[in-house]
Amino acid sequence: AQTVTQSQPEMSVQEAETVTLSCTYDTSESDYYLFWYKQPPSRQMILVIRQEAYKQQNATENRFSVNFQKAAKSFSLKISDSQLGDAAMYFCAYRRRVNTNAGKSTFGDGTTLTVKP
Amino acid sequence: DAGITQSPRYKITETGRQVTLMCHQTWSHSYMFWYRQDLGHGLRLIYYSAAADITDKGEVPDGYVVSRSKTENFPLTLESATRSQTSVYFCASSESFHSYNEQFFGPGTRLTVL
Numbered sequence: 001a002q003t004v005t006q007s008q009p010e011m012s013v014q015e016a017e018t019v020t021l022s023c024t025y026d027t028s029e030s031d032y033y034l035f036w037y038k039q040p041p042s043r044q045m046i047l048v049i050r051q052e053a054y055k056q057q058n059a060t061e062n063r064f065s066v067n068f069q070k071a072a073k074s075f076s077l078k079i080s081d082s083q084l085g086d087a088a089m090y091f092c093a094y095r096r097r098v099n100t101n102a103g104k105s106t107f108g109d110g111t112t113l114t115v116k117p
Numbered sequence: 118d119a120g121i122t123q124s125p126r127y128k129i130t131e132t133g134r135q136v137t138l139m140c141h142q143t144w145s146h147s148y149m150f151w152y153r154q155d156l157g158h159g160l161r162l163i164y165y166s167a168a169a170d171i172t173d174k175g176e177v178p179d180g181y182v183v184s185r186s187k188t189e190n191f192p193l194t195l196e197s198a199t200r201s202q203t204s205v206y207f208c209a210s211s212e213s214f215h216s217y218n219e220q221f222f223g224p225g226t227r228l229t230v231l
Contacts, residue, residue: 042224043224044225045222047219104162104165105160105162107160107161108159109157109159
């Protein structure tokens with residue numbers, strides 16, 4: 001079974017600075033997807049960024065980027081120019097690239113990010 | 118309203134009672150999912166559905182029942198609620214079976230079982 005580990009229960013960053021959230025996962029498969037979700041106090045789950053394992057290029061979405069290290073099974077999220085609105089819990093998720101199991105994601109326990117003004 | 122909605126948003130019930138959580142989506146997405154999120158943890162899949170009348174178990178299905186008679190609705194029933202089922206429940210939907218597709222989440226239902 002796949003597992004996802006987020007070793008940082010809490011992180012804090014000064015507004016306008018950069019922060020990196022860590023995620024490691026364990027799988028025996030070679031093809032899969034990885035996601036970062038943001039959950040603000042409203043509880044709404046919001047997709048931040050996704051990465052296809054067969055792509056070597058790291059995904060980027062505006063101020064959000066990932067460092068995907070497939071051999072190390074590491075998938076960290078970098079937030080640049082942090083804003084107060086980035087304060088939330090962030091979840092890393094793994095999903096197999098097998099259609100019969102579509103959507104059966106495995107989530108980490110989350111990292112609570114605080115942004116200080 | 119367009120999107121995915123859940124009702125009720127908050128529910129308090131007693132041990133042994135039957136509770137049904139509702140989920141409705143307006144996109145005609147084929148796939149729908151139920152997750153639970155326990156305090157301080159990530160989401161765990163309870164059940165999912167690939168289409169109307171097609172459902173399958175997820176990671177933690179015990180104590181739950183689902184049905185999907187219409188594409189847009191995916192109710193989750195706790196047949197006899199237990200304290201361990203106190204959690205926040207999220208419904209989600211996805212356009213197709215492709216794993217890459219984004220799952221859209223509802224706002225969640227906070228359930229407390231006394």
